Amino acid sequence: MSLTLIFGLYVFFLAAFTGYQVISKVPHLLHTPLMAFTNAISGISLVGSLLAAGGHFGTLSTVLGAVAVLAASINVIGGFLITDRMLRMFKKKGGAR
Amino acid sequence: MTPAQPQVAQAVVGALSTAETFVQLLYLTASILFVLGLKDLGDAQTARRGVLLAEIGMVAAVAGTLLFGVEKGIIVRWEWIVVALLIGTGVGTAMGLWIPMTKMPERIALSHAFGGLAVALVGVVEYLNHGGPEMGTLRITATGLEVALGALTFTGSLMAFGKLQGFITGRPVTYPLQNLSNLAMIAGTLGLIGLLVYSPGASWAFYAVAALGVLLGVLLVLPIGGADMPVVICLLNSYAGLAASATGFALDNNVLIICGALDGFSGFLLGMMMSKAMNRSFSNVLFGAFGAVPEGKAVTEGAAPSGPAPNVGSVEEAAEVLRAARSVIVVPGYGMAVSQAQHAVRDLANVLQANGCDVRYAIHPVAGRMPGHMNVLLAEANVPYDHLFDLDVINDDFTATDVALVVGANDVVNPAARSNQSSPIYGMPILSADMAKTCVVLKRSLNAGFAGIENELFVRSNTMMVLGDAKKTLMQFTSALKE
Numbered sequence: 001m002s003l004t005l006i007f008g009l010y011v012f013f014l015a016a017f018t019g020y021q022v023i024s025k026v027p028h029l030l031h032t033p034l035m036a037f038t039n040a041i042s043g044i045s046l047v048g049s050l051l052a053a054g055g056h057f058g059t060l061s062t063v064l065g066a067v068a069v070l071a072a073s074i075n076v077i078g079g080f081l082i083t084d085r086m087l088r089m090f091k092k093k094g095g096a097r
Numbered sequence: 098m099t100p101a102q103p104q105v106a107q108a109v110v111g112a113l114s115t116a117e118t119f120v121q122l123l124y125l126t127a128s129i130l131f132v133l134g135l136k137d138l139g140d141a142q143t144a145r146r147g148v149l150l151a152e153i154g155m156v157a158a159v160a161g162t163l164l165f166g167v168e169k170g171i172i173v174r175w176e177w178i179v180v181a182l183l184i185g186t187g188v189g190t191a192m193g194l195w196i197p198m199t200k201m202p203e204r205i206a207l208s209h210a211f212g213g214l215a216v217a218l219v220g221v222v223e224y225l226n227h228g229g230p231e232m233g234t235l236r237i238t239a240t241g242l243e244v245a246l247g248a249l250t251f252t253g254s255l256m257a258f259g260k261l262q263g264f265i266t267g268r269p270v271t272y273p274l275q276n277l278s279n280l281a282m283i284a285g286t287l288g289l290i291g292l293l294v295y296s297p298g299a300s301w302a303f304y305a306v307a308a309l310g311v312l313l314g315v316l317l318v319l320p321i322g323g324a325d326m327p328v329v330i331c332l333l334n335s336y337a338g339l340a341a342s343a344t345g346f347a348l349d350n351n352v353l354i355i356c357g358a359l360d361g362f363s364g365f366l367l368g369m370m371m372s373k374a375m376n377r378s379f380s381n382v383l384f385g386a387f388g389a390v391p392e393g394k395a396v397t398e399g400a401a402p403s404g405p406a407p408n409v410g411s412v413e414e415a416a417e418v419l420r421a422a423r424s425v426i427v428v429p430g431y432g433m434a435v436s437q438a439q440h441a442v443r444d445l446a447n448v449l450q451a452n453g454c455d456v457r458y459a460i461h462p463v464a465g466r467m468p469g470h471m472n473v474l475l476a477e478a479n480v481p482y483d484h485l486f487d488l489d490v491i492n493d494d495f496t497a498t499d500v501a502l503v504v505g506a507n508d509v510v511n512p513a514a515r516s517n518q519s520s521p522i523y524g525m526p527i528l529s530a531d532m533a534k535t536c537v538v539l540k541r542s543l544n545a546g547f548a549g550i551e552n553e554l555f556v557r558s559n560t561m562m563v564l565g566d567a568k569k570t571l572m573q574f575t576s577a578l579k580e
Contacts, residue, residue, distance in 0.1 A: 015358035023363045025139040031469030042360040047162045052222040054172030061222045066177040068218040071211040073185025081193025089476040
């Protein structure tokens with residue numbers, strides 16, 4: 001096993017554990033915003049897509065990479081916007097709009 | 098190792114360059130911000146701040162990647178990036194701002210498809226350019242899993258989208274040896290990835306993995322009925338996250354591993370909660386074997402339930418019952434979303450409250466087509482969230498309530514889940530609407546609900562059915578009460 005893999009597994013399991021702890025505290029009320037939110041942050045694959053689209057690898061790679069950038073950026077932008085749009089609607093009794 | 102990745106391994110071997118250190122620190126910052134953002138999402142008061150934190154994190158990660166790419170001479174072609182980002186921003190903005198809240202399950206399914214597609218394509222590019230014999234065990238395994246999971250998420254989500262939109266039948270599609278063939282395909286995918294470890298240059302095997310992923314996505318979601326969509330959507334969320342994590346392993350990028358794990362676990366956790374709320378075993382859920390469940394007592398389209406006839410009341414009769422009520426619990430279901438009746442519900446509640454009536458809302462965990470969907474719809478209609486109650490909090494209060502107003506909900510109020518051991522939903526926790534003094538059920542027709550199960554609530558003596566479009570009926574109630 002390479003050190004890289006060990007490092008990666010540390011990161012993965014610590015993140016999974018942290019995620020479990022944090023996400024299990026999100027109330028039912030906010031489960032739909034939670035989904036839109038995690039959907040937006042999974043758009044982090046934009047990072048990989050940018051490297052694929054911007055590289056000097058050849059036309060096929062560039063086109064595939066560009067489609068990936070397109071798809072990932074839709075998720076990032078759309079996901080954050082819609083999460084915020086939903087959260088803006090949640091208010092307590094008598095709370096300000 | 099190719100220079101295309103910010104390198105963790107180098108940290109072990111030697112010092113990073115200034116640029117690399119800077120990028121790694123930006124990624125670290127982004128990861129912390131994402132976790133903090135999720136933490137803030139635990140409370141409706143702080144949730145919007147959480148979104149802001151995550152947005153800053155995303156900007157940091159993207160800016161870091163671009164800086165690094167330019168510094169290292171990896172990102173050299175800008176025109177495609179710029180065009181794709183511009184279109185993506187446009188489409189994303191449109192999807193974010195103008196999609197109606199009732200279409201939220203469809204939107205989420207569609208964006209899972211985008212997520213899966215992006216990840217799968219990155220994997221293919223990775224294989225095209227750094228593939229072949231020189232790919233190490235870790236890289237080829239991670240890339241294989243990434244492409245398989247990404248492709249599966251892509252087509253699976255499109256199938257879920259199709260089912261939600263009604264392009265594809267909401268009924269479970271089953272065929273003989275379904276689970277066996279699916280398992281064989283999963284085993285085949287893993288086997289091919291194993292083969293790639295020994296022979297990374299076998300590009301046919303790599304593309305076969307991608308093709309199997311595409312096929313699996315279709316075949317795993319096809320047998321799942323529309324009523325089980327909340328679990329499916331959670332599962333697809335989880336798959337999308339795991340695919341992103343695999344990308345992180347392939348690209349040696351921690352921020353991808355972390356985000357993928359967070360996303361993967363949120364989907365997994367929500368899926369578990371949903372299946373618990375439907376009294377399903379999680380192994381059933383994981384293998385997508387819901388097909389068997391709704392077979393039970395399917396009612397043919399258009400047929401009224403057998404046995405005693407339901408008590409169908411007029412709008413006026415129901416309005417009289419509501420006028421006399423001192424306490425009302427509203428039970429919203431998917432029917433409310435379909436007829437976009439959330440505002441009409443709110444208007445009726447206003448009139449009832451002005452009448453001195455106490456109005457609360459009971460939200461079943463699997464009401465609607467996605468977890469928490471009812472909460473969003475009611476919030477959209479300006480219903481304060483402290484009027485909404487979870488099943489376990491409000492269920493005992495039904496006995497002391499004058500009217501339970503069921504708006505387009507069916508299975509989540511079916512007493513068969515409590516009493517009828519032969520019912521497919523036996524054991525599922527339900528809202529005790531039948532315990533209220535009177536139960537007013539708004540429904541379009543007397544047909545069975547989505548799961549095709551007869552509902553004995555409809556023929557109870559204390560139940561009054563009011564047939565017709567929920568929105569129209571509610572508006573008629575409101576104007577009757579105003580008179």
